[in-house]
Structure formats: structure tokens, C-alpha cells
Amino acid sequence: MIKKLFVQNIFLIENLELEFTPGLNVLTGETGAGKSILLDCLGYLLGKKNTRIELGTRGGTATIIGEFESKKDDLISQFLSEKGFPTDSNLILRQSIGTTSKRRAFINDLPCSLELVRDLGNLILDLNGQFEEQGLLNVKTHRGLLDNYGNLQQNLKNVDKYWTEHNKLKKLLDTEYKRKDVVENTDFLEKSIHQINELQLDQSELETIESHREELKKASRSNAGILDAFQALNKDLVEDSILNAIRSLERLEKKVDVDNHLPIEKFYTALEKFSQACENLGQLMEKSANSEKQLVEIEDRYHSIKRICRSHNVELDQIFNLQVSLEEELKGVKEVDEKIKEIEKKILLINDRYKKETAILSNERHKFAAKLDKKIEKELKPLKLELAKFKTEISRDQESKFGRDHVCFTTEINPGSGFKPLNKIASGGELSRFLLAAKLCFFDENSKKSQIFDEIDRGVGGATASAIGKRLLELSKHEQVLVVTHSPQVAAYSDNHLKVEKVNSDKSTITKVTTLNEENTVREIARMLSGELVTSEALAAAAKLRNTSRGIS
Secondary structure, eight states: OOEEEEEEEEETTEEEEEOOOOEEEEEOOOTTHHHHHHHHHHHTTOOOTTTOOOOHHHHHHOEEEEEEOOOTTSHHHHHHHHHHOOSSEEEEEEEEOTOOEEEEEEETTTEEEEHHHHHHHHHHHHTTTTTTSSSGGGGGGGGHHHHHHHHHHHHHHHHHHHHHHHHHHHHHHHHHHHHHTTTTHHHHHHHEEEEEEEHOOHHHHHHHHHHHHHHHHHHHHHHHHHHHHHHOOOOOOOOHHHHHHHHHHHHTSSSTOOOOOTTTTHHHHHHHHHHHHHHHHHHHHHHHHHHHHHHHHHHHHHHHHHHHHHHHHHOOOGGGGGGHHHHHHHHGGGGHHHHHHHHHHHHHHHHHHHHHHHHHHHHHHHHHHHHHHHHHHHHHGTTTTTTTTTEEEEEEEEEEEEEEEEEEEEEEEEESSSOEGGGGOHHHHHHHHHHHHHHHHHOTTTTEEEEEEEEETTOHHHHHHHHHHHHHHHHHSOOOOEEOOHHHHHHTTTTEEEEEEEEEESSSSEEEHHHHHHHHHHHHHHHHOOSOOOHHHHHHHHHHHHHHTTTTO
16 A cells, blocks of 8 residues: 655656555646646656656656555565565555666665566555556566455365376476486496495584684685785894894993983884784684685585585485485486376376366366456446456466466447457547446455556546446445545545645746545535536535535435
8 A cells, every 4th residue: 555655856746745644645727737647656666667757847857655554464565575675564665767778676675676676566556557567558467366256275286286286297207317317327326326425424524514614715815914914924024123223322322421311121122022923823823824724624525515415416414315316316226217107197097186176277267257347337337438348268277276268358449340359449438437336346355556547537427437436435445445536526525635726826837735634625526517606506415415425315
């Protein structure tokens, strides 16, 4: 659910912050005020294709920020967790757009790719009637929607079970054929077993060898610095220099007229500390030599082990049991033919079960497709699409874990025009109403997307507009709904009413958005009914519309 949207320097928008609530959020205002621009900004923020925005004239960059609700273990938090982003109750998306249209995207203030934002956006939002790459307008979603509608999860599990088992057996069969290819070459197995025996592996060594190797490699990198320091040091020359300085000062001290605060003792201390430092450096050199020797030994052993691992495509921690598996493999190569026959027999049996389950699933899909067609057509009638037809076309597809059906939702808007996929509906208003009807039938408890409709009431009024408002309200009980509308009948159903308007001054024109209280909501509905001059009759009619939408007589 979207909670807030902040837009800066986009078209006529200077600085704008919108707050949305659960339920039905309605945006109204005169044509050209900027309602659709706000939706474009939201679509742009979430990486939706085919969205274009124009920078304003108030600086070199523009910013769009959205705050979204993300509940623990929902689809959004799971997605973010899989991608390595922190998850909490709030999700902040931000995009910065430069003058060259260069975009930078952020999730919770961490930079991310636009592709990642687009994938996340498909979990958060459906911009109905505007974008064809996601939701109901994407034919790839139709099979899943039909299966959810028919509650066919158990049928899908049955199909998936045999599909998975079939693939496992196929992989096992391929493995046995590969073993059969090397059945004559047992020398490789025997040589590998001999190499492992020579290593005399120990479990504790295997657990620590990589960390010990890394420690020695780190030590090796510092050894070079110690050697440089030792080579740069001329011990005898330094000691002689200090001793000569001491002797000179002692001779000077014996003179009566010389100040007795000479640094003789300090030079003695320096000589002693220098000697200690040289001794410590020598010990480090000796230790470095020992660690280099250990590194050579452990590298030789490590690479010997890794060579065997690569030869048999196993990880380091699996080599401990490799000998046993190789011995079993050596013993089993003679039984390959029998195993191949046994696996092929199982594959035939599993394939037969898979085909039976896919046939059952396909029959169920056809049955529920017919029910769905009738249900959606029933929803279309009060939305002034009474002549429209809906048909779920199911055709044969490649076999997969989902069965063998390709599902495509099609519609015939006008009699005789022929059935076409949903994304071929030309009229934006018709498409939005059609998608609203479908969404009411397809509602998914687990989705929790925000649904956005832009001028869904285009070209209708009266009872039809009221029917649209009523159905938007019904949908908003399950999923947050944002709708741009010019219809007072739709606006009357709002839970949260936002008024968008242009404010002109001598120097500029900006877009302003106001969240309306109940009194101003009624006044805005009256304006939509009567125009700029709001009469008492219009106010009374608006109040009646508002009360009717709430079931108040």
C-alpha cells in the first residue's frame, strides 16, 4: 500500500506531498490540473514502462519519493530480503532525475538498478488501463489467475509432483548413461581412490584448511614489508653513530664550562631501545620464514585436494566421503544396464501419471473458465459494457510443471468485432472498466497491491458512473484503490478525497493538492455537478450523493 508520495520539480509541480489511506482514494480537479501527471510520477517511480515525465523549471534535477507499507513475510518483504535489502514496516523508494534524463534509483536509501525497481513495482502496484507489461494485460498471468479462481492448487501440486519426479528420473537416467560410457575405464576410479588414500585426510584438517591457508596468505603479504624493513636497516652503522655521539658528549661533559644538561642518558636509552627493536625485527624475520615454509606446504596439500574435487565435481567438504562413493561407483558400474532399464520403466509409469493429472487439471480449467466467463460478463453489464463478451481461450501448450494449457483472456467489446486479447482494447475508459470487473472476480487475498484507475468513468455518467464508484469501493475493501475521476458519482464513494488544482500567479503556475475534509468533499462534489458556481441546489445534490454512497437515507 502506498502511504505518501513526494514530487519535486516535475512539470508544474514545485514541491508536493500527498498522503494516501487504505480504502478508496479519489483525485479530482479540472482538466489539466495535473491529476494524471501525479499517476505518471508514481508509475515512473516504480519503473513502469511507457511513462514519461517532464522536468520543471525550478532547478537542474527532479525528485520523486514514495513511502509504502511492507508487512512482515508479505511478497514485498520476501522480495527485498531475497535481493539483500533490509525490510521493515516502511519501504522508501526514491528516484533522482537529472537534466539529461539520467535516473538514479534507491530502495531505503541504497542504490539499485531500474530493473530491480520495475520487478518490485509489479508487486506493489497495478496501473490499470495504462501499462501492458504486468497484471491482467500480461497473458503470462492468465493461467495463474484462472487457477486461483478455480482453487486448483491441489491439482497443480499433483501435476508438479509428477513433473518434478519425471525430471529427476530423466537426470538420473542421463547420469547412468554417462556412467555406462566410462564403464570400460575403471582406471580413473581406481587412481582417484589411490590419490585420496595417499592424502590421509583428517576431518579436523578439512574443516580448518581454508581458514588456515587464508591466515598464512595474509601473513605472507605482511612478510614482504618486514623483509623490506630489515633490508633497509643498517644496524651496525646506527649503533656506531649513537656510540660516537655518546663519546663526544661525554668528552664535552668533562669540561668545566659546559652545561651539564647533555642528552647522554637519552642516547643510552635510544641505543638500548634500538637494540631491542632490532632483536624483535629479527624474531619477526624468523617467524616470517617459518610461515612462508608452512604456506608452501599447505598450498601444495590444498591444491592436491582441490584437484581431486574438480575431477569429481564436488565441494571441499564433500571429499571426506568421496572415497566411499567412488568405491561404490566402481562396484556399481557393472550394474548400469540393469539400472537403466529400471529407471526407464519408472519414467514410463510417472509419465503416464503426469498425463492423467494434466488431463484432470485441463478439464477443471475448462470448467472454471466457463464459470469465469459468465461471472465477468455479469459484472460488465452495469458498467455500460452490456454488449461486451468475455472468453477464456485455452489451447495446447508445451508440457511443464503447470500442465499443458496456454490460457489467454479475450474479449469482444462490440458484437461481430471478434475476440481479441485484453491488451488490444483500444479505449482507455473501456479497458479500465473491463479490468475493474475482472479484478472483482479475481481478487486475491495474498496480493495486497494498490490498484490505480485513471479516468475509469470516461464517457459514462449517471447510474453507470455510480455503479463504477460502488465497485471501486468494493474493491478498496480488499486492496487500496487510487482513482482519477471527473465523475461526482464516483467521487462520492471516496474514503480519502484529494483535490488537484492549478494556482496561477504573476510569475508562475504550480499544481497544488489539498486533502479535503467531509465538508469540502461535499463542496467539491457539488462543483463537479454544477461547475464553478456552486449553488445550494448543487450542495444538496452532492450531500445526497455522499449519503447514498454511505448507505445513509
